[in-house]
Amino acid sequence: MGGHVVIGLIGILALAHGTIAEDLGTCNAHVTQSCSEIGSEWNAGPCNALFGGFRGNSNSLHQLMVTQFQDSFKLLAMGSYFSSDEVNRLGIHKTVVAQSDKHWSNGKALMEYILKRGGRMGTQFKVSDVTMDNVKGEVEALGATLDILKKGAERTNAAYRHALNKKMHYDDPGQDSFDPALAHFLEEEFLASYTSEIRETVGQLNLLAKIARDDKTRAMGLHLFDQHLLKA
Amino acid sequence: MLRTTCLLLVCAISVTHQSCSIGPQADPHGRAQAEDQHNYHEACVEGLRSQIRKEFEASLQYLLMGAYFAQDDVNLAGFTKMFFEHADEERGHGIQFIEYLRHRGDEEINLLGSDPILPILGKNTWADGEEALRDALEMEKIVSGSIKKLIDVCDNDAKQDYHAADWLTGTFLEEQFQGQRHLAGLINSLSTFRRDHEHLADWMFSNNLLSA
Structure with a gap:
């Protein structure tokens, strides 16, 4: 008993x-x-903003954020050449630098979202590979801008797909990445504007390329198109 | 032989025509240059170029400061707002340096260099708002010191660039000193205000920054 x-x-x-x-x-x-407990210290412990599959998306979001800053610097470096005295294509400069500004804002928006969801910025934060060498032509600059936009959209698609992956990792729930809130954020804030900007850039590029390919219209056409971009 | 020559000629003609750009060297009169030998000196220009990177490094550091105060376990939105605004300002300064170099006739393509851009202090956590403000002031002083050295380079006895020195002094040092005065004032207010009730004071101060 x-x-x-x-x-x-x-x-x-x-x-x-x-x-x-x-x-x-x-x-x-x-x-x-x-x-x-005795004392006045406070440790947040489990009182955090983390929920859902955010942890499983943390790496891809950080990568997405850093590449936005990286592309911002690349576009700035490339665009600035077109405001030099020998080139003086101020319309191309304005178009490319506007994209640099947009990528900078995108990077900040991603940073704010990571923090909103309980993430942190690590000690390794830096922006590498910021140069774009030898982009000296007007059509080339629009082409390089288009490539950056499309790569950014593809990376965002990959992050979106990862956020909608319903696979459960029972042995390691930190790997779960299903996160509809993140998918919604990427869709609303990034994918819609990528779609418009890609179309706008490729439209300008194809117009300009036709004008620039023709020996008779190249010199005057490049000038007029640049003026058009400047006033847009 | 004649056939080969004709083929070569056709190839040469098609190569010269395969372009979408007229290029800077296409003008038969030669390109006009904004730079002039009396005022444009490579040492000063090189210094101006290197300042671009410092401004961007300060910008990234301010982003990290803003990020820290946006963490869910810190949540002082006023500090975040202020530091994110500073990050944009520093990026804007970097762009101003680029524009000034173009204004003076610099034609360098690779103005940012190839090294990674790192946050200037390499720091991502702070004990409180006061520590972050003190770091911000320190960072501004580093940038001001670097502008001072740049003025010395541009105002060298042998090769004086009065315009660059004046622009750096009148535009940049003026703004730097205003920023330093503002930060020093904030630090001194917060430092005395928060004594004996640190967390409450940081929250109140942050709210003030939010509505400023």
Whole structure:
């Protein structure tokens, strides 16, 4: 009889311990425990903004953010050449630098979203590979801009697909990436504008390329088209 | 022989015509140059180019500062707003340097160099708002010091570029000093204001920054 009581007590204690251990994972339990302790320190513990499959998307989002900043610098470096005295294509300059500004804003928007979802910026934050050498032609500049836009859209598509991956990792839930909120954000803030900007850039490129391919219209056409871009 | 010559001629003609660009060397009169030998000196121009990178590095550091205060366990939105605005300002300064170089006739294509652009202090966490403001002030002083050195280079006795020195002094140092004064004032207000009630003071100060 005595043995049964002891086993029963151990069982109740184990159950109680299990319940407490599980509850400690909740914010409410953490608040209850922390506020009953001596001292004035606060550790956020499980009281964070993380939910859903955000952890599983963290790497792809960071990569997406850094490439936005990288492309912003590349476009700035490329666009600035067209405002030099010897080239003086201020319309091309304006078009390309506007894309640089857009990519900078995109990078910041992604950074803010990562933080909104409970993410952090690590110590490794840097922007590498910022130059675009030898882009000296007007059509070439629009082509390089189009390539950047399309690569950005493809990367965003990949992140979107990852965010809608419903595969469950039971052994490591941190790998789960199903996150409809993130997919919605990417769709609303990025994919819609990529679609418009790609179409606009390729439209300008194909118009200009036809004009520039013709020996008779190249010199005057490049000037007039640049003026058109400047006033757009 | 004649056939080969004709083929070569056709190839040469098609090569010269295969272009979508007239290129900077196409003008038979030669391209006009904005730079002039009396005022344009390579050492000054080189210094102006290197300043672009410093402005961008400061910009990335301000982004990290803003990011820290946007974390879910910090949540001081006023500090985030202020530091993100500073990040945009520093990027704007970098662009101003590029535009100034173009204004003076610099035709260099690769103005950013090939090295990665790193946050100038290499730091991503802060104990509180005051520490971040002190770092911001320190960073501004680093940038001001670098502009001062640049003025010295551009105002060299042998090769003086008065315009660049004047632009750096009148436009940039003026803005730097205004920024330093503003940050020093914020630090001194916050430092005394938050004594004995740090978290409450940081929250109140952040709210003030949010509505500023």
